[in-house]
Amino acid sequence: MYHPTVARLTYRALLGRRRAAILFTLPALLLLIAAAVRAFNGADDQIAADVLGGFALATMVPLIGVIAGTGAIAPEIDDGSIVYLLAKPVKRPTIIVTKLTVAIAVTMVFSAVPTFIAGMILNGNGQQIAVSYTIAALVASIAYSALFLLLGTVSRHAVVIGLVYALVWETLFGSLIDGARTLSVQQWALAVAEHTGRGDGLISSAVGLPVAVILLVAVTLAATWYAGQKLRTLAPAGEE
Incomplete structure (x- = not known):
C-alpha cells in the first residue's frame, strides 16, 4: 500500500520552491513569537498554553495541513497530469495511501516539531505543555491530512474550502458555538493533549477523550476510503 515512486513525486511537489516557502514561514513565525514572548514575560505556563493552543494548534497546524x-x-x-499516473499499473488505494502518508509526514514535520521547540522556548515543558501540544499536533496532522487530501480529490477549490474550514469553522465558529466544537479536529486533538497533560486546567477540550479518539479514527479512515473511491472515477476507460 506504499509506492516509492509516487511518494518521491509527491514529496517533490510538496517541497517545491513555492510551497516550501509557505511551509517554512509558519513554523518560523511561531518560533519568533515564542522567543519574543519568553523574552518579555519569562517562563509562564498559562502564556505557553495560550500561544501553543491559540497559534500553533489553532492556526499553524490546520494551515500546514491544507x-x-x-x-x-x-x-x-x-493540470490533468494525474491521468499519466493512473495509466500506470498502480492500484488507486495505493496511490491515495502513499500520498496521504507523504502529506502526514510533511504536516507532522512542519507543525509538531516547531510546536515542541516553541514549547521548550516558552516554559521548558513545564506542566508537560510542550509535549502535550506536540502530541496534539501529531494527532491533528493525521486527520487534517486525510480531510484535505479528500478535498483535493473532490473539488477544484480545495484550498479555499480548506482555509474556510480551518480559519472560519474551527477558529471562529469553534470558539463561539458549542455544537461546532464537537465537529472540530482541533478539539479532538486538544482532548488527547488534555489527557497527556498534568490535569491542571491549562489544556482543556470541549470533547471527551473517547469521543475524540473515535471521531479522529473514523474521519481519517472515511476520508481516505472516499478519496480512493473518488480517484477510481478519474481512471482512464478500461481501468479499474
Missing part, C-alpha cells in the same frame, strides 16, 4: 493535504494531489488533478 497546504500538504491538498498539495499532495489537487495540482495533478487540476
